[in-house]
Amino acid sequence: RVLLKKSGGPPPGAPGSQNVNITDTRYEIIKRILYETPKPELPKMSEKDLERHQTIDRAWKLFIRNQQEERENELAAKYRMLNEANIELEKLGPRLFNSAQMGNKTIMFPRQLKVPTETPPLNGWNYNYKPPPKPNDDNDSSS
Numbered sequence: 001r002v003l004l005k006k007s008g009g010p011p012p013g014a015p016g017s018q019n020v021n022i023t024d025t026r027y028e029i030i031k032r033i034l035y036e037t038p039k040p041e042l043p044k045m046s047e048k049d050l051e052r053h054q055t056i057d058r059a060w061k062l063f064i065r066n067q068q069e070e071r072e073n074e075l076a077a078k079y080r081m082l083n084e085a086n087i088e089l090e091k092l093g094p095r096l097f098n099s100a101q102m103g104n105k106t107i108m109f110p111r112q113l114k115v116p117t118e119t120p121p122l123n124g125w126n127y128n129y130k131p132p133p134k135p136n137d138d139n140d141s142s143s
Contacts, residue, residue: 089097
């Protein structure tokens, strides 16, 4: 007698299949981390401590908001100056304006010539280097 396996469904060992590989402990570790980790209890705060905490929290949020506003104002000023420069270039002549609008199509600075890399060049070390011979100091002292 031969038992035929039903076709369809996920392959053996895949999530959702009936016979999951039980030797792989990663699933158990993930389940334990996700579901069995006890939540830390927050320390009990007195009313004074709670007020102090809220004051510090509000001050921090105000500091972050001021930083963001400063950054946005700086970017707005840069954008405004860029637009003013473009308007001036357009007044001076179409050639200058069009060349300024080219973007990265022309190389304008040497740093654009070399692509930044994370590794040193292949020919960065000369393994066959031999230092030049030192001049003899004894010959000079005989005169």
